[in-house]
Amino acid sequence: MMKCDQWGDQEVITHYGYPLYVYEESVIERQIHILEEALTDFELFYSFKANPNLHICEFMNRQGVGADTASSNEVLKAVKAGFSKENILYSSPGKTEEDIEKTIDHAIIVADSYNELILINKICSRKGIRLPIGIRINPAHSITSEDALEIMGGTPSKFGVDEESLLAHKEFIENLSHIEIIGIHVYIGSQMLNYHTVYDNIQSIFAMGEFCITQMKWNLSFIDFGGGFGVPYLPDEEPLDLRALKPMVQELVAKQKIVTKKRVRLIVESGRFLVTEAGRFLTKIVDIKVSRGKKFLIIHGGMNGFFRPVFMNLLHAVSISYGEGIKQEKEEELVSVGGHLCTPIDMVAKDILLPKAQIGDILCIRSAGSYGYTMSLREFIDHRQAKEIYIDKQGSCMITGGVGDDFR
Numbered sequence: 001m002m003k004c005d006q007w008g009d010q011e012v013i014t015h016y017g018y019p020l021y022v023y024e025e026s027v028i029e030r031q032i033h034i035l036e037e038a039l040t041d042f043e044l045f046y047s048f049k050a051n052p053n054l055h056i057c058e059f060m061n062r063q064g065v066g067a068d069t070a071s072s073n074e075v076l077k078a079v080k081a082g083f084s085k086e087n088i089l090y091s092s093p094g095k096t097e098e099d100i101e102k103t104i105d106h107a108i109i110v111a112d113s114y115n116e117l118i119l120i121n122k123i124c125s126r127k128g129i130r131l132p133i134g135i136r137i138n139p140a141h142s143i144t145s146e147d148a149l150e151i152m153g154g155t156p157s158k159f160g161v162d163e164e165s166l167l168a169h170k171e172f173i174e175n176l177s178h179i180e181i182i183g184i185h186v187y188i189g190s191q192m193l194n195y196h197t198v199y200d201n202i203q204s205i206f207a208m209g210e211f212c213i214t215q216m217k218w219n220l221s222f223i224d225f226g227g228g229f230g231v232p233y234l235p236d237e238e239p240l241d242l243r244a245l246k247p248m249v250q251e252l253v254a255k256q257k258i259v260t261k262k263r264v265r266l267i268v269e270s271g272r273f274l275v276t277e278a279g280r281f282l283t284k285i286v287d288i289k290v291s292r293g294k295k296f297l298i299i300h301g302g303m304n305g306f307f308r309p310v311f312m313n314l315l316h317a318v319s320i321s322y323g324e325g326i327k328q329e330k331e332e333e334l335v336s337v338g339g340h341l342c343t344p345i346d347m348v349a350k351d352i353l354l355p356k357a358q359i360g361d362i363l364c365i366r367s368a369g370s371y372g373y374t375m376s377l378r379e380f381i382d383h384r385q386a387k388e389i390y391i392d393k394q395g396s397c398m399i400t401g402g403v404g405d406d407f408r
């Protein structure tokens with residue numbers, strides 16, 4: 001296999017064309033170690049949705065990380081990547097009977113609503129089994145938009161069942177004789193950069209676990225605390241201080257009856273922390289124009305290449321720079337970067353400072369390893385689509401891509 005870990009962006013593009021995602025296994029390994037080292041009492045699960053590239057999923061499995069999946073196809077991909085049933089959690093709203101049938105033998109299913117409990121119970125009754133499952137709880141504690149980028153709990157939410165509603169449903173759940181609740185899953189939000197928020201979240205989920213054991217009388221064997229571990233997207237953003245978090249969480253865990261009395265699996269899940277920095281998006285500037293005094297760089301592949309900055313309005317949160325191997329102009333200018341799609345919403349960055357560019361220069365968006373390839377509108381307006389290049393730890397390069405289509 002070809003070695004390409006020493007290649008600059010120009011060489012990668014010359015060899016593989018553009019647009020391109022480039023993923024580096026060595027960076028993923030580094031990130032796994034950082035998180036595992038900070039949370040020594042927890043099992044780490046990888047959230048496939050961040051980047052379901054099969055090579056990445058297989059690497060996670062080889063590293064002993066579990067699979068956090070959110071569709072029946074992701075469950076099947078986890079099986080293909082080698083994960084065992086006890087290390088695949090399947091949690092998402094809106095599971096159908098077909099989803100449950102497809103995954104029942106391959107994953108621990110986490111029910112997302114009271115209706116879903118009835119559905120799973122019905123399927124298990126037909127099969128004549130009693131199935132251990134988890135349930136996703138929408139916690140009563142909340143966080144603010146300064147604490148996380150995407151808040152998914154602690155508010156009225158489409159995810160899980162409200163914590164306050166549990167006791168009133170105790171008998172209802174007990175009457176579902178073909179299921180047994182053995183785990184809880186909570187996910188409050190993504191992109192937390194404040195370690196106090198992460199700590200508070202873990203602390204209140206421990207209390208919730210205690211409640212489920214003592215009040216709901218569930219024999220819990222796992223608690224999935226979610227995660228939300230953030231990454232800095234810009235040089236001036238402070239990274240999550242995992243060094244400060246570590247002793248606080250260790251002390252907290254040591255005090256939990258759940259942990260000291262009975263060995264409950266403590267799980268955290270992470271997507272972006274593990275893969276964001278491992279990926280970059282490379283493309284070329286195909287046109288440059290000035291319109292009414294404003295300069296626009298037009299790139300091949302905006303929302304059809306890397307949609308997230310457009311969709312999330314994260315224009316400020318994307319780091320854009322010129323690739324190594326390209327002559328660097330010292331002089332900077334204010335520009336907006338747009339994709340080549342014939343729609344005004346295809347703007348990747350507005351009014352940012354970049355070194356002076358020419359048509360044909362390479363534009364590199366860093367921290368593009370999560371929510372990139374599969375989240376983008378790749379077929380919209382039918383341009384040449386991005387490829388994915390995976391560089392393993394030995395520095396060997398391989399083209400991957402379209403792997404999300406395997407189970408369609």
Ligand SMILES: Cc1ncc(COP(=O)(O)O)c(C=O)c1O
Pocket residue numbers: 047050068091152187190191226227228229269270271272273370
């Ligand atoms: C339930 C759940 N788990 C895990 C994740 C992964 O989040 P992140 O990539 O920020 O770690 C998400 C993101 O939406 C989620 O909804």
